[in-house]
Amino acid sequence: MKILLILALICSFNSVANSFVAKGKIEELTLVEGREVMVQISHQPHQDDCQGNRFYLGSVSENEFHNNLMLLNTALANKYTITLHQTTGADCSKKKVYFNILRVQTY
Numbered sequence: 141m142k143i144l145l146i147l148a149l150i151c152s153f154n155s156v157a158n159s160f161v162a163k164g165k166i167e168e169l170t171l172v173e174g175r176e177v178m179v180q181i182s183h184q185p186h187q188d189d190c191q192g193n194r195f196y197l198g199s200v201s202e203n204e205f206h207n208n209l210m211l212l213n214t215a216l217a218n219k220y221t222i223t224l225h226q227t228t229g230a231d232c233s234k235k236k237v238y239f240n241i242l243r244v245q246t247y
Contacts, residue, residue: 158229158230159225159226159227159228159229159230159241160188160189160223160224160225160230161189161190161195161224161225161226161230161232161237161238161239162181162183162189162190162195162223162224162237162239163181163183163189163221163222163223163224164181164182164183164184164193164221164222165181165182165183165215165219165220165221165222166179166180166181166212166215166216166219166220166222167180167181167182167193168180168216169212169213169216172196175205176196176197177196177197177205177208177209177212178194178195178196179194179195179196179197179212179222179224179239180193180194181193181195181222181224189230190230190232190237191232192237194237195224195237195238195239196236196237196238196239197212197238197239197240197242198226198238198239198240199240200240204240208242211242211244212242214244215244218246220244220245220246221244221245221247222242222243222244222245223242223243223245224239224241224242224243225239225240225241225242225243226238226239226240226241227240227241
């Protein structure tokens, strides 16, 4: 039983570690195809984040969509730093890199 608990704990830490997509300041927000939001950020790519500067808000509920859009607009207007994550793990190999967690920092 203890082994399973420890294994589950290690796996949960690993999935959190791989959720990081990118960090930077928003340069542009674009509403693409109705509810798809493309975020272009300026950042210095490093080994832990996805290369490129365009990231897409993944499928979220209507409420989460509006909340994320308000946070993104605030971050853009105030030049805040944002950090993007994907709960299912960042997949940087695809043409479109998605995120579904947004963290806004005021510095």
